[in-house]
Amino acid sequence: MELSSEGQYFLESEKIEAVMRMARPNVTVIGVGGAGSNIVSWIKQRGISGGKLIAANTDAAHLSITKADRRILMGEKLMHGQGAGGYPERGALAARDSIAEFVKETQNSNIVFICAGLGGGTGTGSAGVLARELRRPGRLVIGVVTLPFSVERYRYESAKNGLKGLRTDCDTVVAIDNTKLSKVAGDLPLQQALGVANELVGQFVKGITETITTASLINIDYADLRAITERKGLAAIGVGEAKGTDRVETAVRTAIEGQLLDIRDITKSQGVLVHVTGGQDITLEEVTKAGELVTKSLPSKVRIVWGARVDPSLEGHARVMVVLTGVESTFLSQQEYRFSLGALKVGPKN
Ligand SMILES: Nc1nc2c(ncn2[C@@H]2O[C@H](COP(=O)(O)OP(=O)(O)OP(=O)(O)O)[C@@H](O)[C@H]2O)c(=O)[nH]1
Ligand SMILES: [Mg+2]
Structure with missing residues (x-):
C-alpha cells in the first residue's frame, strides 16, 4: 500500500524525533565527599535541565542533609557511615565497594561530571576510582575539583597526589584553587568562601549541561x-561578569585574566570553551565580537568552542566563563610545605 504524502511526512517526523531523543546528551553529575555533596545540593536547589544529580559520601550524617536525585552511602560496611577521616585510601576503598551502584546510575550517560573538594579522604580517594571505572568509549568523564585554601596547607600533599591522578583518570579535570577564588571574591571568611566555591562549581556544571541539553542562543x-x-x-x-556597553567584552577579559588556577602559559592551552550568559537583551553581535577578542589573544592552532544562553534574571548583564584545557599548573610543581612545630607558621622545606 502506497502512503499518502502526509503519511510519509508523519513517519519521517516520528523517525527524526526518535533519533533526536537518542542523540540528546544524557548528563550525570556525581558529587563525592562533603564538598562534592554540597556542590550537588547547590545545583539541586537551583534546578538543572537535562542532568541527573547524585551525591555520594561515606559520612551518613552529611548525606542526610544533602539534596540530590540519588544519594549513595559509600563503603557502609567499612566506614559505618562515619566518614573517611582524611584518608584518601579509605575513600578509594569505599568507592570500589559501591561501584556497582554508580555503574547502574550512569548507564545511559554520555557525559559524567565528578565533583569533589581535594584534600580530604572521601572525595580525594573516590574521584579517581569512579573516573577510571566509569570512563568508556562514547562517554566523557569530566572532573571538577577544588584545591585546598592556604590555611589548609597540611592538605596540599594529598590534594596534589589526587590531582595528578585525576589528570589521566578523567578526560579533563577542571581545577579551581580555593585560595585564588577567595581572593577574587574579596578575602571572605572560610565559611562564606566555601559557599562561593560551591556556587562557582555549581554554575559551571549547570551552565555546560544546559547549554548542551537545551536549545540555546548558540549551542x-x-x-x-x-x-x-x-x-x-x-x-x-x-x-567574569559585567554590565553596560561592552559588557560581554569586559566580562571575557576579566574571565581570561582572572583564572582560578595558577597556570604556566595560557597560550599553550590546547582548547578553549567560552560560555556566555546574558539577559533577554543580549545580542548575537555582542557575543560574536567577544569571540573575536578571545581568538585574537590565543594562537590560531588553539581550538575554540562557543556557547551562549539567555537567562532572564541577568537583564542588562553578561556572565562569561572561560575554560582552558590541556594546561600545566604551578600547583603541581611547587615545593612541599610543612608545619613548623606547634605553630600555624608554614614554610617551604629546606
Ligand atoms: N567547594 C567546597 N569546598 C569545600 C567544602 N567543604 C570543604 N571543602 C574543601 O574540600 C576539601 C575536602 O573536604 P571535604 O569534602 O569535607 O572532605 P571529604 O571528601 O568529605 O573527606 P573526609 O571527610 O575526610 O571523608 C577541604 O579541604 C576544603 O578545601 C564545601 O562545602 N565546598
Ligand atoms: Mg567528609
Whole structure:
C-alpha cells in the first residue's frame, strides 16, 4: 500500500524525533565527599535541565542533609557511615565497594561530571576510582575539583597526589584553587568562601549541561565539548561578569585574566570553551565580537568552542566563563610545605 504524502511526512517526523531523543546528551553529575555533596545540593536547589544529580559520601550524617536525585552511602560496611577521616585510601576503598551502584546510575550517560573538594579522604580517594571505572568509549568523564585554601596547607600533599591522578583518570579535570577564588571574591571568611566555591562549581556544571541539553542562543553540542575535553588533562576556568556597553567584552577579559588556577602559559592551552550568559537583551553581535577578542589573544592552532544562553534574571548583564584545557599548573610543581612545630607558621622545606 502506497502512503499518502502526509503519511510519509508523519513517519519521517516520528523517525527524526526518535533519533533526536537518542542523540540528546544524557548528563550525570556525581558529587563525592562533603564538598562534592554540597556542590550537588547547590545545583539541586537551583534546578538543572537535562542532568541527573547524585551525591555520594561515606559520612551518613552529611548525606542526610544533602539534596540530590540519588544519594549513595559509600563503603557502609567499612566506614559505618562515619566518614573517611582524611584518608584518601579509605575513600578509594569505599568507592570500589559501591561501584556497582554508580555503574547502574550512569548507564545511559554520555557525559559524567565528578565533583569533589581535594584534600580530604572521601572525595580525594573516590574521584579517581569512579573516573577510571566509569570512563568508556562514547562517554566523557569530566572532573571538577577544588584545591585546598592556604590555611589548609597540611592538605596540599594529598590534594596534589589526587590531582595528578585525576589528570589521566578523567578526560579533563577542571581545577579551581580555593585560595585564588577567595581572593577574587574579596578575602571572605572560610565559611562564606566555601559557599562561593560551591556556587562557582555549581554554575559551571549547570551552565555546560544546559547549554548542551537545551536549545540555546548558540549551542554547544556533544561533539564540540568532546573536541576540547577528550584526553586533555588539566583545565583552568575563569569567570567574569559585567554590565553596560561592552559588557560581554569586559566580562571575557576579566574571565581570561582572572583564572582560578595558577597556570604556566595560557597560550599553550590546547582548547578553549567560552560560555556566555546574558539577559533577554543580549545580542548575537555582542557575543560574536567577544569571540573575536578571545581568538585574537590565543594562537590560531588553539581550538575554540562557543556557547551562549539567555537567562532572564541577568537583564542588562553578561556572565562569561572561560575554560582552558590541556594546561600545566604551578600547583603541581611547587615545593612541599610543612608545619613548623606547634605553630600555624608554614614554610617551604629546606
Ligand atoms: N567547594 C567546597 N569546598 C569545600 C567544602 N567543604 C570543604 N571543602 C574543601 O574540600 C576539601 C575536602 O573536604 P571535604 O569534602 O569535607 O572532605 P571529604 O571528601 O568529605 O573527606 P573526609 O571527610 O575526610 O571523608 C577541604 O579541604 C576544603 O578545601 C564545601 O562545602 N565546598
Ligand atoms: Mg567528609
